[in-house]
Amino acid sequence: MTERYIQGVAGYLPLLRFDKKAARAELRWSGLGGSGRGLRAVAGWDEDALTMAVEAARNAVGQGAPARVTFASTSAPFTDRSQAGLLVDALHLPRGAESLDVAGSRRCAVSALVRSLRGGSGDELIAAGEKRRAQPGSAPHLAWGDGAGAVLVGDTPGLARVLGMATMNMDLLDSYTIAEKGLPYAAEERFARDEAVAQVLVPAVRQALSAAGVDGAAIALAVVPEAVAGSYKGLGKPCGLTAPNLCEEITEKAGELGAAAPLFGLALALERANPGDRILLVGFGNGADVLVLESLSRPEQATATEALAEGVLTASYSRLLNLTGGVDLDWGPRAEVNQKTTATVLARHGRDMHGFVGGRDPRGNVQFPKTPIPVSPEATGPEPYEDVVLRDVPARMASITQDRLNFTPDPPFNFGLVQFENGARVAMEVCDVEGPAPQVGDPLRMRFRIKAIDRQRIFRTYFWKAAPLSRPALEVK
Amino acid sequence: MATGIKDKVVIAGMGCTRFGERWDMSSDMLMVEAFEEATRDAGIERNRIEAAWLGGALDDINVGNSAIPLATALRLPPMPVTRVENMCATGTEALRAAVYAVASGAVDIALALGVEKLKDTGFGGLPIRTKGSVNDLWMPYGSAPGTFAQLAGAYAAKHGIPAADLKRAMAHVSWKSHQNGVHAEKAHLRKAVTMEQILNAPMVADPLGLYDCCGVSDGAAAAIVCTPEIARSLSRDALVSVKSVQVCASNGWEMQYGEWDGSYVRNTRIAAQKAYQEAGISPKDLGLTEVHDCFSITELVTMEDLGLSEDGRAVFDVLDGKFDATGKMPSQIDGGLKCFGHPVGASGLRMAYEVYTQLKGRAGARQLANIDFGLTHNLGGQPSNSVAAVSVLGRLE
Numbered sequence: 001m002t003e004r005y006i007q008g009v010a011g012y013l014p015l016l017r018f019d020k021k022a023a024r025a026e027l028r029w030s031g032l033g034g035s036g037r038g039l040r041a042v043a044g045w046d047e048d049a050l051t052m053a054v055e056a057a058r059n060a061v062g063q064g065a066p067a068r069v070t071f072a073s074t075s076a077p078f079t080d081r082s083q084a085g086l087l088v089d090a091l092h093l094p095r096g097a098e099s100l101d102v103a104g105s106r107r108c109a110v111s112a113l114v115r116s117l118r119g120g121s122g123d124e125l126i127a128a129g130e131k132r133r134a135q136p137g138s139a140p141h142l143a144w145g146d147g148a149g150a151v152l153v154g155d156t157p158g159l160a161r162v163l164g165m166a167t168m169n170m171d172l173l174d175s176y177t178i179a180e181k182g183l184p185y186a187a188e189e190r191f192a193r194d195e196a197v198a199q200v201l202v203p204a205v206r207q208a209l210s211a212a213g214v215d216g217a218a219i220a221l222a223v224v225p226e227a228v229a230g231s232y233k234g235l236g237k238p239c240g241l242t243a244p245n246l247c248e249e250i251t252e253k254a255g256e257l258g259a260a261a262p263l264f265g266l267a268l269a270l271e272r273a274n275p276g277d278r279i280l281l282v283g284f285g286n287g288a289d290v291l292v293l294e295s296l297s298r299p300e301q302a303t304a305t306e307a308l309a310e311g312v313l314t315a316s317y318s319r320l321l322n323l324t325g326g327v328d329l330d331w332g333p334r335a336e337v338n339q340k341t342t343a344t345v346l347a348r349h350g351r352d353m354h355g356f357v358g359g360r361d362p363r364g365n366v367q368f369p370k371t372p373i374p375v376s377p378e379a380t381g382p383e384p385y386e387d388v389v390l391r392d393v394p395a396r397m398a399s400i401t402q403d404r405l406n407f408t409p410d411p412p413f414n415f416g417l418v419q420f421e422n423g424a425r426v427a428m429e430v431c432d433v434e435g436p437a438p439q440v441g442d443p444l445r446m447r448f449r450i451k452a453i454d455r456q457r458i459f460r461t462y463f464w465k466a467a468p469l470s471r472p473a474l475e476v477k
Numbered sequence: 478m479a480t481g482i483k484d485k486v487v488i489a490g491m492g493c494t495r496f497g498e499r500w501d502m503s504s505d506m507l508m509v510e511a512f513e514e515a516t517r518d519a520g521i522e523r524n525r526i527e528a529a530w531l532g533g534a535l536d537d538i539n540v541g542n543s544a545i546p547l548a549t550a551l552r553l554p555p556m557p558v559t560r561v562e563n564m565c566a567t568g569t570e571a572l573r574a575a576v577y578a579v580a581s582g583a584v585d586i587a588l589a590l591g592v593e594k595l596k597d598t599g600f601g602g603l604p605i606r607t608k609g610s611v612n613d614l615w616m617p618y619g620s621a622p623g624t625f626a627q628l629a630g631a632y633a634a635k636h637g638i639p640a641a642d643l644k645r646a647m648a649h650v651s652w653k654s655h656q657n658g659v660h661a662e663k664a665h666l667r668k669a670v671t672m673e674q675i676l677n678a679p680m681v682a683d684p685l686g687l688y689d690c691c692g693v694s695d696g697a698a699a700a701i702v703c704t705p706e707i708a709r710s711l712s713r714d715a716l717v718s719v720k721s722v723q724v725c726a727s728n729g730w731e732m733q734y735g736e737w738d739g740s741y742v743r744n745t746r747i748a749a750q751k752a753y754q755e756a757g758i759s760p761k762d763l764g765l766t767e768v769h770d771c772f773s774i775t776e777l778v779t780m781e782d783l784g785l786s787e788d789g790r791a792v793f794d795v796l797d798g799k800f801d802a803t804g805k806m807p808s809q810i811d812g813g814l815k816c817f818g819h820p821v822g823a824s825g826l827r828m829a830y831e832v833y834t835q836l837k838g839r840a841g842a843r844q845l846a847n848i849d850f851g852l853t854h855n856l857g858g859q860p861s862n863s864v865a866a867v868s869v870l871g872r873l874e
Contacts, residue, residue, distance in 0.1 A: 333600040337618075345610040353614045367733045369615065375733040399631045399739040399861075403623030403682040405602050415617035416627050417861060423735045427861060429617045437683065440634040440739075451614065463615045 004117045006293065007158030009267035010059030011304030012052050012129075012148040013254050015312055015432045015471060016042040016323070020142055022315035032137040039476070041254035042314070042323050043131045043146035045409035046431060046450040049073040050083045051462065052148035053129030054090045054448040056263070058391070059303045060150035061091060066123035068098040070116070072109035072259050075132040076101065077460060079179065086462065087127060089354035090448050092389050106225065109149070109259045110283025114291065116153045117162050123154045130258035133182055136326040140175070140184050145255020149263025149304070159270050160279065160293040164212025168204035169287035172196060174227045189228045196227055196284065197234035204288040205239045205280065212278075212292035216240030219292070220277035223247055223265030225256065225284050243280065246272075253308050259285075267304035270295055310471035312434040323410060334407040339454045341461050356446065356464045358424050359385025366390075366424040391464060394421040395444045400430065402437045409453075418444060418466045432467040443469040481755040485580040486719045487708035487873055489701045490519025493830040496696035496817040497665035504540045504594040505550035507697035511823075512551050512590060515699040520711050523551070526701065527584035529558045532571030532591035534821035534857075535604060540592060547590060564857025565769060566724060567591060568698065568825025569866035573722040575702050585704050591827075592697035593820030601693055603821070622682040622690050624859030625772040629684050631739030632778060636789035644684055646792040647773035648675040651688045651815055653801045654770060658812025660843040665694045665818040689773040694818025698826035700833075705873060717836045718873040720850065721755035723748040724866045732861045742856060744865035745782035749854070753784075756850070756869040760784040763806065763869075764848030765835060767828035769856040770813040776800075779854060780808070783867075802843070810835070810843050825866060828853035832870045 017039040024036030043052065053071060069091075071084040084099035102108045109128035116124045129148035134140035152158075174192030177184045186192070201224070209216055216239040224232045225247050232245040246265045250257065257264055262283045269279045273295035283289040314320070321327040349369070351357070358368030361383055365376045368390060372382045400416035407413075414430035414437050430438065431449055438444065444466040451463035492514030494507050502510070516523060531547035533540045540546050544558035563570040568591035575587035598604050603621050633643050652672050658664045670688060678686035708716050725744040731737040753759060760783060768783070770776035780791040785806055786799075794800065800808040809815065811831045814824060832851030834840050850871040857864035 333598070334602070339613065341613070342610060345614065349611055349614055365734070369611075371729065371733075375729045377730065377734070399627035401619075401623050401626035401630070401682045401685075402680075403620050403626070405622055405681050406618060406620035413617075413619065413623065415619045415623065417732070417739060419735060425733050425735045425737075427616055427732055440630045452618070461614055 002121055002155050004120065004153055004162065005156060005158045006151060006160040007123070007154040008060040008062060008064065008152030009159060009270050009299055010056045010150050011264040011267040011307050012056040013041045013307040013311065014043040014047055014052065014146055015434065016044070017254070017311045017313050017474060018042050018320045019313055019315045022317050023142055026317040027137070030137065034139065034142045038252045039254060040142060041145040041147050042320060044431060045323060046465070047146070048077045048131050048450060049075045049129035050077060050086060051448050051450060052131070052146065053127040053150065054087060056148040056150035057087060057091060057125055057127040059301055060127070060152045061125055064123055064152060065093055066097065066125040066152060068120065068122065068124035069093065070100045070102055070112045070124065070126045072102045072112055072126060072128040073130055074103055074106060074108070074177065074259050075130050076103060086354055089351045092355035092357060106258050106285030107283030107287065107289050110262045110281065110289040113151060113153070114165055114167065114289045117165065120153065121155060123152060126151050126153070126263070128260040128263050130260045132258055133325055135183050136321055139186065141324065141326070143256050145257055147254055147257045147260050147264055149260045149267055151263050151266060157296055159297055159299055160295050162291060163214060163278070163294050164208050164210070164292040166204050166207035166211060166290045167287070168200055170200050171286055172200060193228035193231050193234065197231055200288050201231065201235045201282070201284070202238045204290045205235060205282065208290035208292050209239065214278055214292055217242055218278050219243045219280045221246060221269040221273055222280040223262055223269050224280065224282040225261040226251065227284060241280070250308070264304055267299070270299055271302040271305050273298070309474060311474040312472060313475065313477070331407055335455070337407065338456065339452045340457065341454060341459060353463050355389060356391045358388045358390050360388050361385055366420070366422045368424050368426050388422065390420055390424055391446045393424070395419060395446070395466065397438045397440055397442045397444060398425065399440060400437050429465045430467065431465040432471065438468055445469050481721060482576055482580045483720050483756055484705065484718045484873055486576045486702050487705050488717045488719065488833055488870070489521055489703045489708050489711060490515045491698070491700050491830045491833050492518060493663055493698040493827055494696050495663045496694045496820065496827070498596050499695040500596065502695065504592050505546065507594065507695060508547060508550040508590060508592050511697040511699040515701050519701040521586060521701055524554050526553070526556065526586050526588050528556055528575070528578050529553060529588040529590065530571040530574040531558065531560045532567040532589065532822040532826070533560060533593060534562055534564055534567045535593060540594060563724070563864050565771065565821055566825060566855040566857040566864045566866035567822040568827065569722065569853065569855050569868055570724065570825070572700055572826060572829060572868065573724065575700065576719050576722055579702050579704060585707055587702050588699065589702065589826060590697065590699040591823040591825060593822045594695050595693050595820055596695050603693065620682065622685050622772060624861070625775050626682040626685045627739060628778050628860050629774045632774070635738055635740040638792055640684065643792060644676065646777060646795045647689055648672055649795050650770065650773040650776045651675050654809045654813045654815035657802055657810050657843060658816025660841070661811040661816060664812045664816040665692050666812070666816045685772055685774065691771050691814035692818035694820050696817070696820040696823045696827065698823045698830050700826055700829060714837065716873040717833050717870055720758070720869040720871050721752040722868040723751040723755065724864065726864045727858070727862045739861070741778055742782050742860050742863060742865060744863050745779060745854065745856060745867070748865045748867040749783045752867040752869050756871070758850055758869065763850050763852050765810055765832065765845055766806065766808045766852045766854065767813065767831050768808055768854040770809055770815050771819060771856070775856060776808065783852065783854065807845055810845060825853065825855045829868065829870060836870060836872060
């Protein structure tokens with residue numbers, strides 16, 4: 001069997017962090033506000049499990065072109081539309097790339113990683129995203145967070161190598177979600193914690209440590225998602241673990257990220273580890289997949305570290321409800337616009353839209369979208385283009401406004417003209433703006449987002465939006 | 478070689494409804510009101526009209542597709558009737574079609590009528606329009622104020638104008654129009670407002686506040702055009718002729734090509750230059766302008782695009798009162814879109830109605846002295862993807 005390596009990792013969080021103190025205050029009358037401790041990462045209205053996974057995947061892949069792409073989520077927006085295929089298009093990978101969507105439990109991303117490490121060959125991307133729905137008032141509504149993680153596996157040494165792995169299946173229902181209802185139902189927390197530790201985590205971790213020939217005490221960093229707080233503490237003594245569990249920090253700062261948590265945590269671990277450090281990685285949910293890894297080098301970008309350190313705090317519980325589907329606000333007749341998308345149009349143009357693929361005409365001018373006759377003033381007839389992917393091209397704001405009249409699920413609506421360094425000029429929405437909009441000339445970066453949601457047919461289209469180049473440091477009060 | 482349309486066509490009569498929230502009027506009633514005034518003014522019987530054009534931009538609101546709504550509303554005798562649509566330039570486009578028909582010799586008398594029944598949308602502002610199935614996949618769904626507001630930031634950045642100074646100049650644009658609108662009996666909004674009210678109004682799309690935006694109204698306007706010979710046989714008054722009508726549409730250069738800096742409207746500049754050339758005049762010959770003041774920043778920038786201010790100087794000209802009723806170049810003497818609102822298909826013809834009325838000396842309290850030429854200007858779409866229409870009217874030589 002060819003030895004397999006972790007070659008790339010990345011984590012992504014949305015811009016907004018909800019301060020749970022606000023929920024505790026708002027729900028004090030009901031007693032449903034939880035502890036009020038910590039933050040919850042909240043996806044924008046135009047983010048979902050796929051868009052966030054794309055953002056993580058971009059950084060994990062870098063300039064690579066994996067031959068296999070796996071999308072993992074328990075909150076995938078489509079149950080019958082290949083999100084892995086959309087990921088292929090968003091990264092502008094060849095159409096022949098193998099694509100697979102996995103789901104079914106919170107450990108699905110790690111399960112896919114185990115399979116890739118055990119039996120795969122060539123480069124494979126595994127990207128996980130979560131934007132899980134939960135009923136306001138329930139514990140998960142505040143405990144869960146939105147985010148994504150991605151890992152690139154390959155055949156040559158990179159960031160980490162595998163020392164040992166183990167898998168344990170057990171239909172332990174600490175929490176389950178039925179598609180028909182779309183909302184989680186949780187078992188008693190003490191039962192979930194005690195049985196998860198005793199029946200699943202301890203035996204699986206021991207088996208993985210044994211396979212790796214590593215003592216628990218030799219683990220430098222642990223990534224162990226906790227369905228219930230305290231699970232890792234219960235695991236420590238039986239397995240000899242003394243390392244900090246990074247998932248506790250992630251949960252405190254962003255919430256429990258579901259299927260994305262292990263990959264986000266792996267990115268964070270490799271960003272902090274020194275070469276030679278041993279890392280324990282666990283995927284938990286109806287059993288567990290456990291890996292013991294050895295760090296070989298640090299990733300060039302510390303995306304998970306940055307994601308935790310950046311963001312904008314919100315203390316508006318009603319905004320949280322609006323962004324998480326907890327309340328259905330009446331936005332008035334302006335929201336009644338019909339935004340039907342037809343399959344014929346997507347079939348013709350979808351790949352260029354999802355990949356943000358413009359064209360360079362024979363004179364060298366770049367434009368988006370491609371048109372039969374180029375926009376160059378000298379063009380007088382149809383001409384061929386060379387494809388140009390715009391998602392990573394530096395760009396600046398050419399004109400901008402904050403529109404308070406137009407309907408958007410999370411006002412205001414920012415949009416303007418974006419000038420790319422390679423000459424392309426595109427009218428775009430601007431996302432991730434909290435407070436004043438960018439000014440003319442400000443630098444931008446591109447983000448893969450939901451373009452529009454057809455509220456009549458509950459369909460969504462995807463496109464790229466411009467965002468301020470950097471995010472502010474998170475200021476926790 | 479083309480010689481243009483200067484003085485080949487005369488406006489025999491015009492009509493214009495009161496603009497506003499015409500809850501009591503349907504689109505066919507508005508069309509009839511404008512048409513009846515136009516025929517009375519022209520002294521032309523309806524059965525002498527040989528062709529007609531209907532301007533309507535938003536076909537899904539009350540008026541309907543095709544030319545049939547016009548033919549039916551007016552019970553026109555069987556004749557060629559055509560509906561035209563070119564966004565906010567629609568009214569002028571209808572006029573252009575009728576004028577071209579007469580100038581070509583195809584007909585002697587033609588009708589142009591524009592109408593829009595916006596208040597049947599059930600909400601304020603213009604309806605959101607689909608941009609077409611492909612463009613909807615990527616193009617932002619901005620509102621009209623949102624698309625025009627971007628002129629402000631780009632203009633300020635290019636000319637180094639502090640935001641507060643530009644905001645004050647924009648406010649003056651609206652203040653001036655509200656002052657003028659008080660004297661326009663057919664205007665929707667006939668109330669003067671203060672600079673403080675304008676500057677402190679709620680924000681709609683940065684930096685456009687409520688008073689930086691024109692109203693949304695119902696309305697219709699009509700023109701009956703004919704050959705000079707027929708016009709002379711109908712009236713001994715001074716005749717108003719069409720000196721030029723020019724239209725220019727974006728080909729994607731602004732939105733897709735990297736040259737445009739977003740601070741001006743190229744189509745207006747091109748259409749204006751051609752209109753001046755066709756009319757044989759220069760900007761300084763104008764006695765008034767009715768420009769597309771959908772938003773205050775649009776009017777301000779348009780003053781430069783029409784050659785009435787030097788580039789970067791419109792802010793100062795506006796604040797100096799150059800375009801006020803008592804200024805060197807009065808603009809929106811009837812209050813403009815700001816006070817009439819903007820029933821899209823009707824606005825271009827409403828502007829022509831005001832210039833025509835001024836040239837005829839019938840403008841009452843708002844009558845300007847010594848007018849030889851007046852200009853109308855429409856800007857459809859958005860500055861980055863627009864249709865501009867410019868016409869010049871004057872007395873028949």
